[in-house]
Amino acid sequence: MxxxxxxxxTYPKPDKVYKEMDRCMREYCANPGRGGHSMSIQSGQAVMEAREKVSKFFNISNPMQICFTKNATEALNIAIKGSLKAGDHVITTSLEHNSVMRPLKLLERNLGVEVTVVSGDVFGEIDPDDIQKSIKKNTRLIVATLSSNVNGILLPAKDIGKIAGENGIMYLLDGSQGAGTINIDVEDMNISMLAFPGHKSLMGPVGTGGLYIREGLKVKSILQGGTGSNSENFTQPEFMPDLMESGTLNTPGIVGLGYGIDFINSKxxxxxxxxxxxxxxxxxxxxxxxxxxxxxxxxxxxxxxxxxxxxxxxxxxxxxxxxxxxxxxxxxxxxxxxxxxxxxxxxxxxxxxxxxxxxxxxxxxxxxxxxxxxxxxxxxxxxx
Amino acid sequence: MxxxxxxxxTYPKPDKVYKEMDRCMREYCANPGRGGHSMSIQSGQAVMEAREKVSKFFNISNPMQICFTKNATEALNIAIKGSLKAGDHVITTSLEHNSVMRPLKLLERNLGVEVTVVSGDVFGEIDPDDIQKSIKKNTRLIVATLSSNVNGILLPAKDIGKIAGENGIMYLLDGSQGAGTINIDVEDMNISMLAFPGHKSLMGPVGTGGLYIREGLKVKSILQGGTGSNSENFTQPEFMPDLMESGTLNTPGIVGLGYGIDFINSKxxxxxxxxxxxxxxxxxxxxxxxxxxxxxxxxxxxxxxxxxxxxxxxxxxxxxxxxxxxxxxxxxxxxxxxxxxxxxxxxxxxxxxxxxxxxxxxxxxxxxxxxxxxxxxxxxxxxx
Missing domain, CATH: 3.90.1150.10 (Aspartate Aminotransferase, domain 1)
Structure with a gap:
């Protein structure tokens, strides 16, 4: 085909992605961070290496500020629901995927969060001035995709980041389309949160994704459960990435994502x-x-x-x-x-x-x- | 080791699990249910076959009532948060994992859900009568593990199911420890919801799990996003499994889980x-x-x-x-x-x-x- x-x-994936996932599964895939034996430690190290690769790729200084999720949709849900509260205003664009629109519309219905959708022109081009003009006193978040998943048009991410920064507003970038093709630098683009799938242009497998949250930002978790940390407590740990990583991680998937990023770097x-x-x-x-x-x-x-x-x-x-x-x-x-x-x-x-x-x-x-x-x-x- | x-x-997994996951990734892994081309259809069929295998394994009559999750923790969070509301009373046991206790304690703090913990004896044995005695007018849910993840003791799942049924209370079974070793029959055990990991005794890979929800039960979703269905709407579809399956599924993982179940059946x-x-x-x-x-x-x-x-x-x-x-x-x-x-x-x-x-x-x-x-x-x- x-x-x-x-x-x-993306299909196919780099051969090394297949090979290292298979090797992980066959040779050392225990439960990372949940036991002190050598296989568990090796699994934990493999996850940490992938976290570092992702971190470096997006110019994120602290890899622990990245949590792995099952897909970008989970990451977007965490970022949106975990950072907005009743009375907040959020600005988004008319190019967004349902993984952004459905959570926003839910908060609009259930919490009274106010949503402004900035429209693109007939080709989907977004004018940053329109975003600037939509800012209100209670604007807490701007969420926008890096690129339309329908026609591929790029949105002015850097301009949006600048506007967000100047106005003390959080900026959530949906990197689902474009991460791995278009360079994303969270510092240079002033990104507060970055949601990304592992299985698109980052060349990793399906079943992977992640969310970067800038250090110091308070974001609530959607899931609570076993984290292998603070196990004596009935409350979720408050530190990243454990706050957002409940239950057993997809170690071979995460390993594959790391090798996907290696592939991009080599090309x-x-x-x-x-x-x-x-x-x-x-x-x-x-x-x-x-x-x-x-x-x-x-x-x-x-x-x-x-x-x-x-x-x-x-x-x-x-x-x-x-x-x-x-x-x-x-x-x-x-x-x-x-x-x-x-x-x-x-x-x-x-x-x-x-x-x-x-x-x-x-x-x-x-x-x-x-x-x-x-x-x-x-x-x-x-x-x- | x-x-x-x-x-x-579990480690290792059956060889066929490794092989079929690798074959899925290399040969046909497109995005299931999101495109009409042959690879996407093949991926969708592979997911459907796994759904049917899981369904048959637990004696679930309609495979569409099973949604795939990233792990059992996600499944438990959906089941608990999606089915309880302010004023409800829930009964659980002193053998539960944090993936049950942390969500329950969160609902207790934030929603005022009332939680009764029935204690096991010094070996963790639970007396079903203690559960019966804990039932109140507002008891909406009993959630209990099939087996302790600490000492392996089995809880009286069938007795609990009977009590729940007789009192019109939902019964959520956490099958994390035991599913794949102890036979689970959702009809015979009167289970309203069954949460399971794919990567423990079901012999599938990490990154997989699922939730069965009895037909007719109304449970809210935790995530909203792209489902490949009702795409024209900003609201999540209300039918299973799409209601609970937002974003791209872990196709090779789910395929592996299906072959894990085949292995159990063959043994x-x-x-x-x-x-x-x-x-x-x-x-x-x-x-x-x-x-x-x-x-x-x-x-x-x-x-x-x-x-x-x-x-x-x-x-x-x-x-x-x-x-x-x-x-x-x-x-x-x-x-x-x-x-x-x-x-x-x-x-x-x-x-x-x-x-x-x-x-x-x-x-x-x-x-x-x-x-x-x-x-x-x-x-x-x-x-x-």
């Missing part, structure tokens, strides 16, 4: 970004002249994490994705991408869109084949 | 139970005459999921575990085991205890070597 569903999860994140940009540009330019094709990016697509979203006029996106899969063995994703608000922004809430998302292992010849497939579909689209 | 820390996580759960019983009996009888050794089980230990807890008088448990590891290469777990209330019950809250927990792959000769090591330690314990 030509796999163009990397925004859902160079700027090279990965350039490679993906070259592929999306090629795809974008290869199909934009096609009759009936509608694209959802601006003519130059530099500000993009690796996604081309498109439709054929009058045809549901699911039909195009179906044909791409069945006839051409090309895997894309149709529909809403769990981001209805972003589809509203792009004007695709009825049709959805065909999302082609590239990964580091995609090649120019795969994109060429995809362009040819779309050309054929364009010629035959009326027969669908 | 002679691995006697199976109550923390026969009663044979596994008999094998473990033979080993704990051998260990128990092999050390009980030793000078200075204190054991925390009754003379016959039939009612046991596979654990022998012990101490040497006057020596902290951590020192014994340390020597077992360093000198004899035997992995055990000392300390509190995240269950301080159980240690209170057994009278070991100061010393902790050395926990030797057996698994299906342990052999009689390993237990013999452990007995010999403990005999040597017994002779030299004053020199420690």
């Amino acid at each position: 030509i796999y163009l569903d990397n925004a859902a999860t 160079g994140i700027e090279n990965i970004r350039a490679h993906k940009y070259q592929l999306v540009k090629m795809l974008f330019e290869g199909v934009r002249e096609l009759k009936n094709v509608k694209l959802y990016s601006k003519n130059h697509i530099e500000k993009n994490s690796g996604i081309v979203a498109l439709n054929f006029e009058g045809v549901p996106s699911s039909e195009i994705s179906y044909v791409l899969d069945k006839v051409y063995n090309i895997g894309t994703r149709a529909g809403m991408h769990c981001a209805p608000i972003a589809h509203d922004t792009l004007g695709t809430s009825i049709t959805g869109a065909v999302r082609c998302s590239v990964g580091v292992f995609n090649t120019a010849s795969e994109i060429e084949a995809t362009i040819n497939a779309l050309k054929e579909i364009s010629l035959n689209v009326n027969k669908l | 002679i691995y006697l820390d199976n109550a923390a996580t 026969g759960i009663e044979n596994i139970r008999a094998h473990k019983y033979q080993l704990v009996k051998m260990l128990f009888e092999g050390v009980r005459e030793l000078k200075n050794v204190k054991l925390y089980s009754k003379n016959h230990i039939e009612k046991n999921s596979g654990i022998v807890a012990l101490n040497f008088e006057g020596v902290p448990s951590s020192e014994i575990s340390y020597v077992l590891d360093k000198v004899y290469n035997i992995g055990t777990r000392a300390g509190m085991h995240c269950a301080p209330i159980a240690h209170d019950t057994l009278g070991t809250s100061i010393t902790g205890a050395v926990r030797c927990s057996v698994g299906v792959f342990n052999t009689a000769s390993e237990i013999e070597a452990t007995i010999n090591a403990l005999k040597e330690i017994s002779l030299n314990v004053n020199k420690l």
Whole structure:
């Protein structure tokens, strides 16, 4: 298969990720931090090494401020629910995923948290001034994605961080789309909290993710339970990462994530970004002249994490994705991408869109084949 | 290493678990339920097959009533927090893990939920009559572990289920210790909710667990986010399992769990139970005459999921575990085991205890070597 569903999860992973996960499982996977025997200690060290790799990758000075979660959704839920209280105002954007919107809407209903959604333009571009203008006295948090998971457009993360910093507001960056492709520096971008999945562009396995919380920020936990620490107490420890890491960790997954980051470092994140940009540009330019094709990016697509979203006029996106899969063995994703608000922004809430998302292992010849497939579909689209 | 820390996580796993996880990762691991292409469908089918295996294993008629979680702690948090409200009374036992006690104590503090802890005797034995007597008008939930994670004693799950049923009270079984060794039948035992880890006696990998919720029970979710369903809505879908499965699932882990269950079925759960019983009996009888050794089980230990807890008088448990590891290469777990209330019950809250927990792959000769090591330690314990 030509796999163009990397925004859902990257495939394949680097070979070393598979190998080290398997080695971890077979050779030393005991319960980390919960026993003093040598296998438990080795598991604990392996988790710590991964924590350090993540930390260095995002320029986080204290690795203990990162907790591992099962996915970015858990991380976003912790960050949002753990930091907001009744009466708070939060600013977000019209490009967010349901993993941000659903928790926010829940707090709006149940706690009376006030939510302002700053709208992007028809391509999803967000103007930082609109965020600035939305600030109120009770604004406590700005939460925004690094990049749209629908059309890949980059949001002005650094500008948002600056605005947040100047106004003493917390800034939660959802790195789900882009972490591993676009460089994230929590200091330079003034990020208070960073939620990330391990299994997308960080090249680790599914079942992993994490949350960075700036030292000194008080955030409540969502889960309580065994932490292997303060075991004599019925209250959750207050220190990171134990505060947020209840129950047994996914050690082989976390180990795999660490090796995913090693892979990115060995390639160079700027090279990965350039490679993906070259592929999306090629795809974008290869199909934009096609009759009936509608694209959802601006003519130059530099500000993009690796996604081309498109439709054929009058045809549901699911039909195009179906044909791409069945006839051409090309895997894309149709529909809403769990981001209805972003589809509203792009004007695709009825049709959805065909999302082609590239990964580091995609090649120019795969994109060429995809362009040819779309050309054929364009010629035959009326027969669908 | 002679691995006697199976109550923390079982090691090793069946070879097929390693192989199928690796195959899943390498061959077809896309994002299940989130795309129509063939790899995504294959991933979705693999998750569904595992769901069906779990379902059959616990005699659950509708596999969709099982949601997968990252561990049993998440499952217990959902079950407890999702089903209790202010003014409710809950009954639990003095054998519970912090993954039950910490959420309960949080609800007690924050919501005014009333918690009654029924005490076990000095070996942790719970009298069902004490549970019956604790029922009040506002009792909404009984939550109890299947087996103590400290000394392995079995609780009277079927009796508790009967009492709960007769009184119209929900019964949450924490299967963390025992699921995979002791047969659990949700119908026969009248279980309303069953929380289970995938990585203990179910022989799957860490990073997996799940929660069964009886059809018709209304339980709130803890996380909200992308579910691949109802994507156009800002509210979480209300149907299982999507209600509880936000964000990308740990597909290879879930696949591994399914093969872990296949392994149990191929061996026969009663044979596994008999094998473990033979080993704990051998260990128990092999050390009980030793000078200075204190054991925390009754003379016959039939009612046991596979654990022998012990101490040497006057020596902290951590020192014994340390020597077992360093000198004899035997992995055990000392300390509190995240269950301080159980240690209170057994009278070991100061010393902790050395926990030797057996698994299906342990052999009689390993237990013999452990007995010999403990005999040597017994002779030299004053020199420690």
